[in-house]
Amino acid sequence: MHRTGIAALVLLFALPAHAQVPASKPATPIQFDRDIRPILSENCYACHGPDANKRKAKLRLDIRDGSVLKNSVIVPGKPDESSLVERITSDDPEEIMPPPKSEKKLTPTQVDLLKRWVAAGAEYKGHWAYERPVKHDAPGSPGPNAIDAFIRAKLAEVGMKPSAEADRVTLIRRLSFDLTGLPATPAEVDAFVNDKSPNAYEKVVDRLIASPHFGERMAMAWLDWVRYADTAGYHSDNEREVWLFRDYVINSFNTNKPFDVFTTEQIAGDLLPNPTREQKIASGYNRMLLTTEEGGAQAKEYTAKYAADRVRNASTVWLGATLGCAECHDHKFDPYTTKDFYRFAAFFADVDEIAVGRQSPTKLPTTEQQAKMDAIDKQLAALKTTLDTQTPALSDAQTVWEKSVGAPTERWAVVVPKAVKSQGGTPFKIGKDSVVSAEGKAAETDTYTVELATDQKKITAIRLEVFPDASLPANGPGRASNGNFVLNQFQLLRGGKPVALTNATATYSQPGYDVAGAIDTKGASGWATMGQAGKQNEAVFELKEDLLVNDGKPLDLSVKMVMRYGSGHVIGKFRLAVTDATRPVKAGEVGGIPGNVRESLATPAPKRSPAQAQTIAAYYRTIAPALEPTRKALAATQKERDDLAAGSPTMLVTKSLDNPRMVRVLPRGNWLDESGTPLTPAIPGFLGAEIQGRRANRLDLAKWLTSVDNPLVARVFVNRVWKIAFGQGLVTSLEDFGAQGALPTHPELLDYLAVSFREGGWNVKALVKQLVMSETYRQSSVPSESLKDVDPANQWVARQGRFRLDAEFVRDDMLVVSGLLIPKVGGPSAKPYQPAGYWAHLNFPKREYVNDRGEGLYRRGMYTFWQRTFPHPSLLTFDAPTREECTAQRNRSNTPLQALVLLNDPIYVEGARAFAEKVLRDGGKDFEPRLDFAFRWAVSRTPRTAEKQIIAELFQKHRDYFKTHAKEADEFLHVGDKVVPADLDRAELAAWTSVARAILNLHETITRN
């Protein structure tokens, strides 16, 4: 819809939907849907429509109820007596409707239409999209494809003829792009061109629909609609792992999952009985929305935002409805009320999520990973049984141990710091109790180094205590505004060399910031205690090996604490201590023994309660020397399982809350206003009855969407598939089937397709095949001169569409032509080259984009890591959406920045070089066959003489240049990671790379016609 061509835009502005119909001859009977509603909707409904609150003079014109007929607003059959006619024809600025301040004005044609409509009886008809579709017979004698019958009947009616069938080269190129998003190879083109069999075309169609790339192609559109992306969207826009959902969508199209099942699994997969892994992944649809982690964000506000986001998305994806407009007021043009909006939102009120903060992913191991884990779990259970079983021998050993433990002693030795240094220039105060307090201004990031003095002879563990203090923000213990800190790295050094630490424990770790992160090798992980701001906590790290004083000299020890999170997330007050206690040494333990065990031990054995005895025995078994081999085996097995789990993908799935969030109408969307009545889930009132006797859930919503009673879903979907095959929908407003949307150009055809689709079991591949098998699809896209004048927008489909490839396909096409493509289907997102510094404005944390090496550089565009706040610039330039909202229809622009991408983005330069290499190796020995070869790859045809001449000139000049400019040739050929071949002449290769660049930049190369 949004072409950049000025003509197209002007057309859109100048003509309301109904006016696209050639001027009605006087004899043409007036159709309310086509002729009248668009006028009323555009000019009158804002004040005289469905929105009761904005309704003026108690008059509504959207339905023929009492208010229209009362007071002679409309006197059917008598325009002269109808005040409506009087008002729209008045000269008086006080009287004229619509009023001048509305900025609306009726044209004489519109006035005439309204008069004639009143004269003819002012019949109303329900809006077409809200009436159930009826399958009409195809007009004329039954042909092989009903599409052609409908299209041709309309063409005959408007006095036009279909275009001739396109040539086979064009057809296979078109089919390949439409069905797989990839170009046809020369071999595929040849095979088709030379196939004499009567079903040659159908064979190509079947091959492409069966290709795994079919699923990718269809998924790409779907992912735009459901706003799939790899990051959270708001503010810090951190990564979320959800690529399993993308795989699910691809696989669903590839396995031809019925669309009703596909719908149900996404909206309510988790509510199906014993949901499969796949259904759980599908339910991730409900988690694709934007979420925030911004400090100071209010949970209630964001809960309201998320609710509205889901309504906007689901209603656009499935209903082609702008239900989102009813958040603050009843819809101005369609019969959706504000209550409808909130009741629709209530369907999703059971989706478990965090209003403000990092969303918790669910591990979803693959089938193989799961099988391995199950086996390990059995081993673990056996080992645990051994560890949990008290034996007489253990009891004896325990008695001996109990005697050895004696009275509880604090075995931590506080270490007196000799000096504390800060990389950020922070001054410190060291208290008498060896507590260190940071003073002055907190650095954004900092590294503290503490030199330690201790006379301890043996060290097995080190402890870091962090303390609150009234002088710290939010009482500390950190110096960030919320009292937090992030300790990214904790190091113990001896003589400047790191001492290996292990088994980190803490009295408390913030979710996502486990204390283990302080001693791992990852830069971003670390220990934090948000959630316990203003509280004391401690972390304990065991030394892998005992640290011993064996030469009598004191240990030259220091501790280094790296805190690089930023914005002052540094520790404000802390103390260090060491111990020689026997391992395990854990945080929060007294004398190496947990507090509750200590308490139980304090009671003499005979007087202990069974629970106390049990506590001690259970604890003893965790340290009993006899069980050490079993514990080691358990630890090793557990590690194996943890590694498996860590290596398995995660996903944001939907989990249903037992107690859904309260949903009520928020007056004018104001989330602070809690005066509204609590609401339960229901579908929009005018579209059907609500479920009685129980609370409706998402499964009910899915059932309704895919039921025979739903007038919209099948139409909306087939229309979008039609757009894939023809370049625009039968309803051009893909996202709006309401009163303000475009009318279907071919309503009977749309309904025929919709009903067939539903009755045929929601068979997506069959639908696609039906469209591309039609003669209408196979027409040439070259408009005749007359067609250009009569139907420039091609609404009657007297020819095929002609348009630029979508962003991802522009890239994919180059990758296929150059031979660089890694055609792997599915998997985690890839990071192709991206200009340095493009992510400079991301923060919390700061991020450096690191492109993949090898495979990840050459994956299809749809696998590109989708950073919502900064989508990959090359894709964005070619109109890829940010995936923040549903994009039913992308822009199709044609801009200078696109030229810069194709000319200068390193992947296109590398692609040209790879293409050149392919030409030199496989394109024959001479210039002309090589050029033929290149053209056949890029545009599926051989070059014309004039084209050869232009290329030859370029080639000759550049070859001569690079012969004498070896350094330039070398630089040019080294763009991109692909190894420069040693066996090819560099000047020759460079000159062919120039040729390849020219060919890859052609309009034809990136055009589907």
Place this chain on the structure above:
Amino acid sequence: MNSHDNALVQAINRRSFLGGAAGVGSAALASLLDADFARGADIPRPALPAPKTDRWPGVVNPLHFAPKAKRLIYLYMAGGPSHLETLDHKPKLAQMSGQPMPGSFTAGMPIAQLQGQKLNCFAPQHAFKKYGKSGQEICEIFPEIGSVADELCIIRSMVTEAINHDPAHTYMNTGTTISGRPAMGSWINYGLGSENQDLPGFVVLASFGKFGQAQPISARQWHSGFLPSRFQGVQFQSKGDPVLYVREPKGIDRERQHDVVSAVQRLNALETAETNDPEILTRISAYETAFRMQASVPELMDISNEPKHILEMYGTQGGDGSFASNCLLARRLAERGVRFIQLYHKDWDHHGNLKNDIAGTAKEVDRGAAALLKDLKQRDMLKDTLVIWGGEFGRTPMAQGNGRDHHMKGFSIWMAGGGIKPGISYGATDELGYASVENVVHVNDLHATILNRFGIDHKRLTYKFQGRDFRLTDIAGNPVKAIMA
């Protein structure tokens, strides 16, 4: 290529149908492309069609009223500058410092990081002074801006509707917190078109500071939303290529690039004849512009010809990505007819250490902003260049430690130049600087005012999307007549 190839090239040349595409008009395009290089080759070439002028004329044509501004430089102070230490002097707040904030101000009001905490008044951390003949009260941390006080129209009664950075930026730029709506720079270019064909009509520059949290900023803030993509803001990077992909590949000089572009243009021109596709002409025009941009952008960024006194006035040597350097670039962009120039400075989020940090941030922008006004004035450009200084919201009169929290009920901005009354103040907050109470200016009003100065009635610049006529001002907004010159 061997000698056989050479012969071939000549053979192809001889064979070429000279008249094949002749008569399509001479080559304005060719001349454009060739202007840079004298071409000695006498090889006959297919003629090119006359290039389609793809200049967007703007949909507001003619303008709704006589315009007072032709371009806008928006000094966007990201993070939320405290109005109480910049433009809004509140002695009463000093008196009440440390005392509880009266509940009458804060009851039922949304609050960000101070949720659930004690709300105490926090005195302004810096003194104010009266500047210029107009005697405008401005905080002392802005001595340079103070020196141009007589050019400023200070608005002290702003309100917005979002309290967290991300949605508040989106609100300030697009008039809504919902993603996917066009930024004001996109709207203005859609309405008016750009005056420069070789540069984008909407340019964004961003600088970092050292005193506040560098809050993230999304490309959504300059996205064209549902408007055609050509109206998207183009971010100029401070490192690497100023415009992404504007530089030729390594090893390729301008002449080699020209050869490739020239070949593309000729080949595309041939294809026009085959397909009757108007999009090809647009494509040819786009390549033309792209090729020119490859020269015009480096020329724009090269400030070596700026005199020393100008560099000194701005306080920059340029090229360092600083705010001052961006101010200088903004003037150069304005001179070249770029319609909407937005400079983000992301250093205003002062939750703590306010006294020291806001002085630091102020210093980062003070000289550059003042120099920009003086420079525009001395070039007689201030009269039709609208300059705006302001952030996405203000900050609480209540303490957050030794800083201030986010605040949307009252904050300040200043405007200058194109059609705005100089040397005046407009609107006021209450005595403690909490809520705007007098002549309240909502973000929608600000947008309506901006459009008005460009000659656009904000109610009549609409775009139909999802069945609705969308506006930058949503369903509200009134131009602030009182500040218009």
